[in-house]
Amino acid sequence: MPSRDLTASPLLTDLYQLTMLQAYRASGMNDVASFELFVRALPAGRNFLLVAGLETVVEYLLALRFADDELDWLGATGRFDPAFLDSLRDLRFSGDLDAMPEGTVAFADEPLLRVTAPLREAQLIETRVLNLVHYQTLVASKAARCVLAAGGRPLVDFGLRRAHGAEAGLLSARASFLAGFAGTATVEAGRRFGIPIFGTMAHSFVQAHDDEAAAFADFARAQPGNTTLLIDTYDTARAARKVVALARSGVPVQGVRIDSGDLAAHARQVRRILDEGGLASARIFASGNLDEERVRQLVASGAPIDAFGVGTRMNVSADAPFLDCAYKLAEYAGRPRRKRSEGKATWPGRKQVFRRHDGATMAGDLLALVDDAAEGEPLLVPVLRGGARVGPPPTLAALRDHARAQIAALPPRLQALDAAAPYPVEIAPSLRALAAAVDAQTARQ
């Protein structure tokens, strides 16, 4: 049995990382390398990214080490020489990390983070760093669109059951909360991150009772003060009348949930029944295959829906289930590096993003070299130095505030759900010149 949590194992990586490490060691190569993580292009129809996942990367790097049983297993594969495996025993992350804080708005080609460390450390971590930042940024970017569509109505993450595995379920709760969701149904996310947890009831609860009204009464008795009743198991309007009858019998009801059918039409009908029954304060919660487009339509229709449960389509980012991201060598041994693969060429050197504002609104970014003196706010900030944090970890609440401010600072056209004219990201002349110089050096390759 593995010695520890899957999420911390350095064997959760691509084989070639270890193969390359062995080759680097054999060649005596371990100078300082800088790798940068970026997204090559925004998905179709998207106007921005909301960066997330940095804190999990920091925790991964701080805990990075091979356990004895992991090294034993690698040895048993016969692929690695014992001296190399022995060198892994003391491997720790001793390098620097610079990154955009979580909740920062970002665009294509901009480094979201930069790792500067001895080559072997910086290479080894590639797979897991991408795995963490890719998914959380994907979800936060999708969730931010849902938040924009909801126009201030609360959203709750309902998606654990169809998220891609355990960690996706857990981290999508965090990423969507960061992006402005009110909370999640995932209990473990409440425990690990302090995110508010929400829950109503399932259809099975109603079905297990022989009588729907009895199910409502049982649930209300067991959940006083927190009674949201699911009313679409059989007939939504009739169920709403049973809710009214229950309330009239003296049992307080805080809300109802509708999960199927024409949500706008049902919400109007149910609102009328509840209002006429003296339940004007009861809230209507809607769920069922929602995403930002459906939320926008429901809000635009004026449907009397107070809050939304958004699950699967947010957690898997259904319209764009992956980002074209990469973690690429930008500098090694003091020399800038660039690959020129067709359609996948990268910018060389250690880079910084400088953001200008026009009043409170973002006006344009400049992708430049890290030592360029440029106008605007540098977005990548120091996070680790020599393998240690430069400051205490930020609270999730503070990151959520940062995300809200970042989204509010987007030019209005980019806050719309439809694809807009792209945000201006310029390439600094210094960077273009460096790319040309590197190309000249490697042209003979």
Added chain:
Amino acid sequence: MPSRDLTASPLLTDLYQLTMLQAYRASGMNDVASFELFVRALPAGRNFLLVAGLETVVEYLLALRFADDELDWLGATGRFDPAFLDSLRDLRFSGDLDAMPEGTVAFADEPLLRVTAPLREAQLIETRVLNLVHYQTLVASKAARCVLAAGGRPLVDFGLRRAHGAEAGLLSARASFLAGFAGTATVEAGRRFGIPIFGTMAHSFVQAHDDEAAAFADFARAQPGNTTLLIDTYDTARAARKVVALARSGVPVQGVRIDSGDLAAHARQVRRILDEGGLASARIFASGNLDEERVRQLVASGAPIDAFGVGTRMNVSADAPFLDCAYKLAEYAGRPRRKRSEGKATWPGRKQVFRRHDGATMAGDLLALVDDAAEGEPLLVPVLRGGARVGPPPTLAALRDHARAQIAALPPRLQALDAAAPYPVEIAPSLRALAAAVDAQTARQ
């Protein structure tokens, strides 16, 4: 800090499961319930599902228990009464599980598994059981299409970096291997499941060297007998000539990888260079944004590609990143149950799928009640009885053989990648009659 691996925590669930359990306990409801997990409809363009994830469900159920720190945390939320939390302390899974073996081909509406257990146990596990079966079936179904497209050429899972988190990366390696992939790049999947692991080299390895030929030589020296060189960092054809020169210097080279550009054109050019250079035995490996459509095109073009690395688009099932699956109450306390929610009505009662064959080919399925005497092979088989396995766990190799046989038994039109006339799944008259009877009973609701 949590006491254990995220993947085993019963708090990795929706809050409403716990809320409902408390209400069931308050009402004294804990008779035997049967829940069934099924997919409401195949994704657009898909002809079949390949079932996966059962073994992880079994492991989850066998290990199910609340840890003290988990109960303490639940208590601190103030949402639960102490006697209820105390009742969770001794909760174990004591029920029955019937399921289609992993690697079975399945269709819409067919139960992939059935849980029969005291209501509280059967309800509590809903979220995680769905989370496990949904993702692995999603990936196995996508991977099976890649295998069909590759026409016998080996496929390797390259997708950990953009899989949705740690568990998705690990389990997609298993699900794709089950579906017929040759192996994975994910080291931890090799350790946990014994799946063959593969790796080549990254662009960063070439970039970190000042000279591409030196990079190739270094790598070959460190990986004798397992040298696959990545040749598209700068200029693919020139790099192929460097590979020939390296081999002529006496260094064996087993293969090359191409990761960008027009893969078919590059493969032809590289094949010619390698053949002319005496490297006819060196294999060409292609990767880069591949999925079953691109693999099919490359195979159809006659490109001399020996093996494919398939990543992101398989691991996230990019064209269909989720399945519309559900886990629904079918029977409680001996009475069949059904929900009638619009567009989401379910079939009542405990069901079985009977599959008929015409020679070696699947001819049609019958969705019937479990006690119906029907023609054909019953697909759901006993897995757990009274919370214990009925037999030893199957080997992954045996499941992979089963998957291969199942896919081979599909009618030829369903083995094609394009959407075909649906496989016939009939509803037994007994089941229709039961649904009508249940509707009559609940019509007054």
